[in-house]
Amino acid sequence: MPDSRNILNISCREATRLASESHERALTFLERAALVFHNVLCIVCRRWVAQIQFIHEIMRLYGQGAGQEFHLGARLSDETKNRIKDALRREMA
Numbered sequence: 772m773p774d775s776r777n778i779l780n781i782s783c784r785e786a787t788r789l790a791s792e793s794h795e796r797a798l799t800f801l802e803r804a805a806l807v808f809h810n811v812l813c814i815v816c817r818r819w820v821a822q823i824q825f826i827h828e829i830m831r832l833y834g835q836g837a838g839q840e841f842h843l844g845a846r847l848s849d850e851t852k853n854r855i856k857d858a859l860r861r862e863m864a
């Protein structure tokens with residue numbers, strides 16, 4: 772866990788752990804600050820965070836249709852499919 776002395780120097784491993792935990796619990800101020808500072812400097816972690824957020828969004832959309840046939844493409848609207856395609860294009864750019 773970062774403290775005020777190492778807030779600017781967390782590892783990629785710690786940054787990804789904090790990013791994952793941010794979906795499960797509220798990060799402390801120092802944890803959020805350390806993650807933001809790290810992601811400003813580290814493109815690898817920044818992209819990883821974007822991918823994790825994308826996966827969470829996909830799972831949220833899938834969860835909205837829970838109980839239906841397990842075929843993601845069959846239940847997404849054209850608008851949602853286009854949003855996903857746009858997000859993928861942005862990530863791959």
Ligand SMILES: [Zn+2]
Binds near residue numbers: 784786817
């Ligand atoms: Zn990193």
